[in-house]
Amino acid sequence: SMQFTRLRLNGFKSFVDQTDLVIQAGLTGVVGPNGCGKSNLLEALRWVMGENRPTAMRGGGMEDVIFAGTATRAARNFAEVSLTIDNADRLAPAQFNDADAIDIIRRITRDAGSAYKAQGKDVRARDVQMLFADAATGATSPALVRQGQISELIHAKPKNRRRILEDAAGIAGLYQRRHEAELK
Ligand code: ATP
Ligand code: MG
Numbered sequence: 001s002m003q004f005t006r007l008r009l010n011g012f013k014s015f016v017d018q019t020d021l022v023i024q025a026g027l028t029g030v031v032g033p034n035g036c037g038k039s040n041l042l043e044a045l046r047w048v049m050g051e052n053r054p055t056a057m058r059g060g061g062m063e064d065v066i067f068a069g070t071a072t073r074a075a076r077n078f079a080e081v082s083l084t085i086d087n088a089d090r091l092a093p094a095q096f097n098d099a100d101a102i103d104i105i106r107r108i109t110r111d112a113g114s115a116y117k118a119q120g121k122d123v124r125a126r127d128v129q130m131l132f133a134d135a136a137t138g139a140t141s142p143a144l145v146r147q148g149q150i151s152e153l154i155h156a157k158p159k160n161r162r163r164i165l166e167d168a169a170g171i172a173g174l175y176q177r178r179h180e181a182e183l184k
Pocket of ligand 2: 038039
C-alpha cells in the first residue's frame with residue numbers, strides 16, 4: 001500500500017521551527033492540550049496534498065498558513081510542508097513511479113504564492129492533487145477524520161454507526177489507506 005511515512009513542517013502556522021513526524025502504519029491519533037497544534041497538523045497534511053480552500057485551512061487567505069509571529073518570535077516569510085510516501089508497491093501514477101519513496105514539498109512565500117516539488121523537481125498543483133486523488137488519500141478523503149466526526153460516531157444510533165464504520169472499513173479494505181484520526 002502507499003503509506004505516508006513522514007510529515008515535515010517548517011514555518012507552517014504554529015510550527016515555526018522545523019518539525020518532523022514519523023508516521024507509522026495503521027491508525028494514527030493526534031492528542032494534546034487545546035491549542036497545541038493538532039488541527040494545524042491535519043491542515044498541513046491537507047495543504048501539502050493540494051488543499052486550496054481557505055475555509056479548510058481556517059484562514060482568510062493563502063498566506064495565513066505562514067507563521068504569523070508571537071510576542072517573542074518574528075513572523076516567517078515562508079511556510080513549507082513536506083510529505084514522504086512509501087511507493088514500494090509502485091501504486092503512484094507513472095510520473096512518480098520509479099521510486100520507492102516519493103517526496104512532495106509545497107512551499108508558500110509571502111507575495112510569491114505557492115509552488116510544489118516532487119522528488120526535487122517542480123511539478124504542478126494538479127500533478128500533486130491527482131497523485132492523492134488516485135491514492136484516495138486526498139484532502140477531502142474519508143481517510144482523514146475531522147475533529148467532531150469522532151463524537152458523531154460515538155453519538156450515532158447503532159445502525160448509523162455501523163454504516164459509518166463499514167464505509168471506513170471499505171476504504172481501508174479497498175485501498176489499504178492509513179487513516180488520520182484527530183481527537184478533541
Ligand atoms: P483544540 O484542542 O482546541 O482543537 P488544537 O490542538 O487543534 O486545539 P490548533 O487549532 O491546531 O490547536 O492550533 C491553534 C494555535 O495555532 C493557536 O495558538 C494559534 O494562534 C496558532 N496559529 C494558527 N495559525 C497561526 C499562524 N499563522 N501563525 C502562528 N500561530 C498560528
Ligand atoms: Mg483542533
